[in-house]
Every structure is written in structure tokens, then in C-alpha cells.
Amino acid sequence: MNLETIAQVFPFLLKGALVTFEISILAIVVGTLLGFFLAVLRLSHNKLIRFLATAYIWVFRGVPILMVLVFIYYTPPFGITLSAFAAGLLGLSFNAAAYKAEIIRTGLLAIPKGQIEAAEAIGMTPWQILIRIRIPQIIRFILPTYISNSVALLKESAQVSVITVPDLMLNAQSQFSSTYMPYETLGVAAVLYLAMTSLLMTLQIYTERKLNLNAGRK
Amino acid sequence: MPVLELVNISKTFGTKTVVQSTNFSIQKGEVVSIIGPSGAGKSSLLRMINLLEVPSSGQIVIDSQPVEYKLNRASHLTFLSKFKLSKVRSKVGMVFQHFNLWEHKSVLDNIIEGPVNVNKKSKREAIRHAEELLARVGLLEKKDDYPGMLSGGQQQRVAITRALAMEPSVLLFDEPTSSLDPELVGEVLQMMTQLAEEGMTMIVVTHEMRFARQVSDRVLYMEEGRIVAEGTPEEIFESKDNARLNRFFSSLHG
Ligand SMILES: Nc1ncnc2c1ncn2[C@@H]1O[C@H](COP(=O)(O)OP(=O)(O)OP(=O)(O)O)[C@@H](O)[C@H]1O
Numbered sequence: 001m002n003l004e005t006i007a008q009v010f011p012f013l014l015k016g017a018l019v020t021f022e023i024s025i026l027a028i029v030v031g032t033l034l035g036f037f038l039a040v041l042r043l044s045h046n047k048l049i050r051f052l053a054t055a056y057i058w059v060f061r062g063v064p065i066l067m068v069l070v071f072i073y074y075t076p077p078f079g080i081t082l083s084a085f086a087a088g089l090l091g092l093s094f095n096a097a098a099y100k101a102e103i104i105r106t107g108l109l110a111i112p113k114g115q116i117e118a119a120e121a122i123g124m125t126p127w128q129i130l131i132r133i134r135i136p137q138i139i140r141f142i143l144p145t146y147i148s149n150s151v152a153l154l155k156e157s158a159q160v161s162v163i164t165v166p167d168l169m170l171n172a173q174s175q176f177s178s179t180y181m182p183y184e185t186l187g188v189a190a191v192l193y194l195a196m197t198s199l200l201m202t203l204q205i206y207t208e209r210k211l212n213l214n215a216g217r218k
Numbered sequence: 219m220p221v222l223e224l225v226n227i228s229k230t231f232g233t234k235t236v237v238q239s240t241n242f243s244i245q246k247g248e249v250v251s252i253i254g255p256s257g258a259g260k261s262s263l264l265r266m267i268n269l270l271e272v273p274s275s276g277q278i279v280i281d282s283q284p285v286e287y288k289l290n291r292a293s294h295l296t297f298l299s300k301f302k303l304s305k306v307r308s309k310v311g312m313v314f315q316h317f318n319l320w321e322h323k324s325v326l327d328n329i330i331e332g333p334v335n336v337n338k339k340s341k342r343e344a345i346r347h348a349e350e351l352l353a354r355v356g357l358l359e360k361k362d363d364y365p366g367m368l369s370g371g372q373q374q375r376v377a378i379t380r381a382l383a384m385e386p387s388v389l390l391f392d393e394p395t396s397s398l399d400p401e402l403v404g405e406v407l408q409m410m411t412q413l414a415e416e417g418m419t420m421i422v423v424t425h426e427m428r429f430a431r432q433v434s435d436r437v438l439y440m441e442e443g444r445i446v447a448e449g450t451p452e453e454i455f456e457s458k459d460n461a462r463l464n465r466f467f468s469s470l471h472g
């Protein structure tokens with residue numbers, strides 16, 4: 001271990017880590033919102049809407065992220081040019097949405113129907129039921145799967161380095177190429193990845209406590 | 219003046235008619251039991267009162283106000299109607315066979331949910347009222363427990379308390395004791411009897427013949443989507459000349 005090299009490359013790695021964190025968290029947020037929307041559409045009474053949502057999920061779960069990223073970055077439609085970061089964020093979000101939609105859908109289906117009826121019977125409006133009954137119950141139910149998926153997304157975000165987003169992976173690689181010291185560059189980057197994924201897992205434990213996930217179980 | 223009136227209410231599922239042009243009304247303070255064989259349409263009738271089931275035709279009148287709503291092409295309530303029904307539904311309390319307490323909320327939070335969010339009571343006032351109601355049924359020390367930690371009988375009494383906290387004009391019960399262990403049925407029936415004595419307007423779908431007989435002012439007997447007999451408990455339980463009733467009662471003992 002050469003501490004001097006570590007001190008020298010660390011600022012670059014940290015900068016990359018921030019980009020990784022930023023693009024992953026944004027993709028998780030956008031993917032969750034879009035995924036929620038897709039999940040609701042998949043449960044629609046309208047056949048066409050249901051089909052379109054299912055088709056979206058099918059495509060984005062079945063095609064490599066890398067391919068989506070390259071497509072969006074190099075061949076955006078209507079003559080738009082996207083920055084590498086924007087293209088990376090879009091690609092990750094589109095992909096995340098497909099997975100989040102499936103996770104959220106299982107959550108929507110898992111809510112006992114009677115609990116929704118009880119809320120309707122008491123006169124709660126659809127919004128109140130969504131915010132106060134459905135979403136908290138969905139979170140309770142899907143949290144472990146949701147966080148695992150988010151951890152996976154953060155790791156897979158390394159693929160945006162291929163379309164030149166200066167993330168942790170790209171910076172670690174370029175530092176490695178110029179130093180040829182794997183432990184001081186890639187090794188440290190691995191530790192940074194681990195730190196970020198651990199943060200997400202800690203969030204899971206915290207939320208489980210906060211939501212009293214085990215309450216109501218004998 | 220009736221608290222609630224159903225005029226010519228029908229319900230069909232596909233081609234199957236489960237409630238056939240039925241008329242019904244209930245006066246303030248009255249307790250009506252609905253009995254009948256499985257599949258007679260008792261739950262369907264009850265659930266139409268607060269639009270958990272949408273009538274295929276007919277009119278519902280609550281506190282002299284016709285209930286207005288619109289349906290979409292799939293015969294579901296429109297989004298807007300769901301908002302507009304909030305007020306009506308807040309006046310009609312409902313107690314379910316499976317309690318349907320919100321598992322992610324404590325007993326107290328289950329009870330104040332409606333008063334605070336629907337009736338727009340202050341949280342402090344809602345808590346005070348909830349605690350008073352809980353104390354009356356001896357469940358005050360359970361207020362911070364979650365539903366899953368309670369017995370079925372306790373859960374149902376909390377569910378009844380949740381409905382009462384809304385100060386409804388009428389309380390609907392759909393087989394409130396059917397999913398309870400036999401030894402827990404008594405505490406729930408006792409609470410309902412007490413409510414009846416205090417003058418609560420109640421419609422109770424039940425298989426508890428003793429309750430129907432002793433507590434109700436009026437008993438309806440339903441079969442194949444119709445009310446085929448109606449009268450005081452004596453008239454229903456002591457009639458010997460109604461073949462359908464006789465068949466039903468003997469099926470209970472057999
Ligand atoms: N959502 C539905 N779709 C189709 N048929 C239904 C639906 N709900 C109820 N039914 C049918 O309507 C009929 C009446 O049902 P309902 O639940 O009202 O009967 P019930 O008198 O409450 O019976 P039980 O004593 O078993 O609860 C039954 O034949 C039932 O199968």
C-alpha cells in the first residue's frame with residue numbers, strides 16, 4: 001500500500017464517488033416515481049394501457065443497461081444532444097423504472113383489500129387513502145426488495161463510465177491506467193462503493209425501525 | 219323520518235342478480251337484523267348502503283339527501299364521485315367480518331384517523347374522544363398496541379370504536395362475530411347490545427339468531443336477493459306458517 005499514491009488519487013476518486021452517488025440517487029428517485037406510475041397503469045382496467053405498461057417493463061428488463069445507455073447517448077432523437085450525465089441518468093432511470101414498477105406492483109397487490117374498504121367506508125378520499133394507507137403499507141411490504149434493488153442499481157451505475165460519465169468507475173480506471181497501482185486506485189474505489197451501498201442498507205434498518213415494520217406481527 | 223332509505227335497489231354481477239329491486243328504510247334509533255342463508259345477498263345489500271358495492275339501479279337516501287354519484291364505463295365509481303362520497307360515507311359507519319384495522323397504525327391512530335382527516339377534528343380533541351370511547355369498553359391500556367397484538371375480540375371492539383368515533387348516523391355490521399373464536403363472540407355482542415340500548419341506529423347482518431331475536435326491533439329475512447319476510451323478532455322467530463323461514467331455521471339446527 002502506497003499511502004502517498006492514495007492521498008494523490010483520493011480527491012479524484014471522491015469526486016467520482018459523488019457523481020456515482022448523485023446519478024444513482026437521482027435514478028432511484030426518478031425510477032421510483034416512473035415505476036409507481038407504471039405499476040398503477042399495469043393494474044388499469046384499460047387493456048391498451050395495461051399492454052403498453054407491460055411492454056415497457058418487458059423491454060427494459062430484457063435489454064442490457066449498457067445498450068440503453070449507448071442508444072440514448074449516441075442516438076438521441078429529434079437532433080437533441082444530451083450531456084453524458086443526462087444520458088446516463090435517463091438510461092439508468094428508464095431501466096430502474098421497470099424494476100421498481102414490478103416491486104411496487106407486488107406491494108400494491110399485497111395490501112389487504114379490506115383495509116382499503118375500511119378507509120373508503122370511513123370517508124377518506126382517494127388521495128388520503130393513497131398517502132395514508134396504501135403507500136405506508138406498500139413501503140412496509142416492499143422495503144427489503146426495494147433496497148436490494150437500489151443497491152444493485154448503485155453498483156450497475158458503473159456502466160455509465162462507458163459513455164464517459166466521470167463517475168467513480170471511470171475515475172478509478174483512469175487513475176489505475178496512469179499509476180498501475182490496483183490497490184491504491186481500484187481497491188480504494190471498491191471501498192468507496194462499499195461505503196455507499198452500506199449507507200443504503202443502513203437506511204433500510206433505520207426505516208424498518210421507524211415504520212415499526214414488525215409491529216402487528218405476533 | 220327515516221335515517222336511511224333504499225328505494226328499488228338492485229345489484230347484478232354479470233348476468234346474476236344478487237339483490238332484486240329491494241326497498242328498505244330504518245328509523246333513528248332502530249336496530250334491524252338481516253338474516254338468511256349464505257349467498258342470499260345480505261352483504262351485497264349492506265355494502266350498497268355506503269357504496270362499497272355500486273347499485274345497478276335504484277336510489278339511496280341518507281338523512282333525506284339522495285346520494286349522488288357517477289359511474290365510468292367499467293361500472294366503477296368515477297374518481298370525482300369517490301371524492302364527493304366522502305361526506306356521505308363519513309355518516310355511515312361500517313364494521314366488517316375481518317375487522318379490517320390498519321395494521322400499520324396503533325389502536326389509537328386507527329381510531330383518530332377518520333375524525334382527524336375526514337371530520338377535520340383537532341388531533342387533541344380526537345384523541346380525547348378516542349380515549350374516552352376506549353375507556354368505556356375497557357381497552358384504554360391497549361391504545362398504543364398494534365392490531366396484530368390483539369385478540370380477535372379486542373380487534374373487533376377497536377373496529378367498532380373506530381366507527382363510533384366518526385359519530386355516524388347509522389352503523390352497519392357485516393357478520394361482526396363470524397370470524398371470532400366462540401369464546402370471544404360474547405364480548406363483541408355485549409358491546410353491540412350496549413350500543414343498541416344507548417339508541418344507536420344499527421343494521422346488523424348476522425348468523426347470531428339469539429342476538430337478532432333479543433336485541434333487534436325488526437328482523438329481515440333475505441333469500442335469493444329479496445327480503446321475503448320482515449317483522450318483529452317474535453313475528454319472524456315464532457311464525458310457524460312460513461315455509462321458507464321454517465326451512466332456514468331447521469337448516470341452522472341441522
Ligand atoms: N364481486 C362479486 N362478483 C360476482 N358475484 C358476487 C360478487 N360478490 C358477491 N357475489 C355473489 O352474490 C351473491 C350474494 O352474495 P352476498 O355476499 O351478498 O351473500 P350473503 O348473503 O352475504 O352470503 P354470506 O352469508 O355467505 O355472507 C352470491 O351468490 C355471491 O356469489
Ligand SMILES: [Mg+2]
Pocket residue numbers: 260261262393
Ligand atoms: Mg355476507
